[in-house]
Amino acid sequence: MTESTPTPATKPTVAQPAVVQPDAAQPDAVQGRSPRTGAPVGDPMAGSTEADLDRVVAAARAAAPAWAARSGPERAEVLEAVADALDAARAELVAVADAETALGEPRLAGEVGRTSGQLRMFAGLLRDGAHVGAVLSPADPALGRPDVRRMLHPIGVVAVFAASNFPFAFSVAGGDTASAWAAGCPVVVKAHEAHPATSLAVARVVHAALSAAGAPEDLLGLVAGRAAGGPLVTHPGIAAVGFTGSLAGGRALFDLAAGRPDPIPFFGELGSVNPVVVLPGAAAERAEELAAGYLGSLTLGTGQFCTNPGLLFVPEGTKLLDAIATQARTATGGPMLSERIRDAYEDGTSARAGRELARGAAAEGAWAVAPVVWHVDLAEFVAHAAELAEETFGPAGLVVTYADEDALLAALDRLPGSLTGSVHAVEADHPLAARVGAALRPRVGRLIHNGWPTGVAVCWAMHHGGPWPATTTPGHTSVGGTALERWLVPTAYQDCPDALLPPELRNANPLGVPRRTQP
Template structure:
């Protein structure tokens, strides 16, 4: 099923071919020679179907939804920042009003719990309001003026950013609201002036359809085009969407393998397009000797809390923990691991991948918790390797295991630690725990981590990403495909903007943001 201006069901067709890319959700694909293929969510607590089957989108439907979004582009791009801001706030209000209904549907497909999901709806509406505030501030247009200087032979040049076009967004499995239909990618693209077509994640199709209905009604009530948001459904629709000629950019949150396949499709088009993918991250945490000596038990509790939050299904999960060989921190981590309880994974496939990953992992098992209740429940597992073992198997030990699995690496001295940190792949975050006596070493550790991560955390844990103007949720490959950009925070909309320089244009023909009078009052940089 595609949710767009055109929602007519296509004719029955033969069984779909095996998709190029499967996003890896909970749902099954039900297909028969004379029946339309569907996807359906499952309840991770019971392993049983949740919600009604949702028909998948064939190539023709994907084309209709993208065409509808393309028609909505000129009117939306032409609106001023204040007008767009009002629409975003209207959508935020509608989501808050429908919170109870949406949370109930999502809990049946994800088992994430009402408290977590209710908070996630609030985060989603909060993101929309954050971008509304940013639009009203006006700095997002990036206006720069270089007035003519005859003495230097310089013409009058004025530059600003414009919407890139229709954006394709791939919803994530682990955030059915905040990284899904109207999550950060969609909110930032709307703020930039771009319509969005979302590829629904198979883990929560009923939730996605329900959210889209609320959002499209809110868009219409606010005087905006409903087709600023369209949905396509089904694993095969992702490849069709990325290669559609009217898609101008892609936002993706998901697995390394799936993201890389789509990234290659985007780059291999006759007209390559930007692909902003968040793919995988081990998020190293370094505990320095002074901190380990002073608060071992506190650090062990904090580590296990972060590792098992949401059954470990966060992209910022602390997969690698470096601790000193001396002291009792390793023993404290083992003790707290044994008291932890896991929970259900989002899908049977994700559960199976976790079990394979933890069973075949290099390194000794340090401790294991209990799985808890649920058809797809898993136990937290923490393994241990010394620094020599870690370096000998670094390629394997720095691969992400999605779920509540961690590796503790013990180091003998600071110099050995610093050398080991240089082999780390790109990550979304890097964290350092230190007391005042550790500060000289903390500065050295931060210098090594900085080019390898997008966010440096001091005396904290990486899970939890604040939605604020200054946040950077990105990092070098394989954490993302574009380390200069973020999927959370005020600058997330820069992914969907492209610059145009206007040389010697008459003032009356310039965009309002670049005219001498600056009628919209946007912040501008003016070259002396």
């Protein structure tokens, strides 16, 4: 298949030539494949060498000072220009991504909109100005306190690892990249092996938009190949890393970031089972609705979401378990994003075959899989929690039945960290819902009432993070307005002349940013 993309104004900053034919001299070339057929899609993308990394990172570092010096409103205009360009190229980008991911044109068109929407959201934050965290503590001779003023500055060049399951929203121009640009940082993206043609297509659109907006094209660099991951994290020109992917891969890169001679922040989103608790009143009143909602969330996108409801607690003695089994038997699973992900899913589901409650069917396709729901009681879950609370990436979930509320709360207290926790309750359940929410809160980044975890709103207040192993840094988010805080570091200015202060800290506050002033 030939890529269908707008003609770029300039060539994207990619490693080596953008496209090569793989041979013995290029063992790390990245070849996209169709999940529907397994056949190659487009031409292979060259794997990046050490020299390539040096060149791309150096270009990003050279672009950093001028980009950081731009005011928030000036950066906002560039982000909006990139958003407009992505929207204009939506049809072409979706066609390329669907060939490589089989996620379907409706889903992918919506994801392009989410990607451009993230850029516009950060533009709004930049115009608001609160992201710089300006704080003033005026001199107080009576207390012996000097004049101290503090604000946040860009950390430097950020490395971003694209995710397999979001070829736009968590990829080349996705949330990590958008938030880093908003913070004033250039970005070097490692393209995901599942969608190299999509990565190149987006990079070309972005580079053309940056050029047309008068911004440095090297705000975006692109590298590729599995062998490039570790060297990108340890490259001395990289100041921070954003990662979305597997627990094993993320942990390995996290350790590399911490083991550098100059350790750097690593913001990883790794794995999550996203517990959902159905309380007795809700189970009695809404069994069919809850069963349909659960299977819809579990199988959405063939279960390839970090917010998939992998762990569901339901009360014993209700018709909900039977309703879930009925729904599961009629569910159909689609193709996984890659052969490797498909194989991991099959291995994981086979390991729990003895606990199977119901199994659906697999659609046609080379890497298609069947949805699976398992069932254990609470005592068995507690006895084997280390095994049963592990994430299975795909349309598979574990239903745990409980009879005793105190035993349920004790089990929730042992769960690993997750991105989300959900509670389904009617009014009569509210006293217990409060206790369940209190048990879940320290273990999740987002509490959901009468809803399902799939679907993460792009808004200022969203928190998409959680305790380990959901993320490496539970105080930060990869979605929402505060995502750019990952790429900012503070500087305090003591007794500096007004003319030497950043505009945000000067007495006249020429940019009009929100500031906190100590009495």
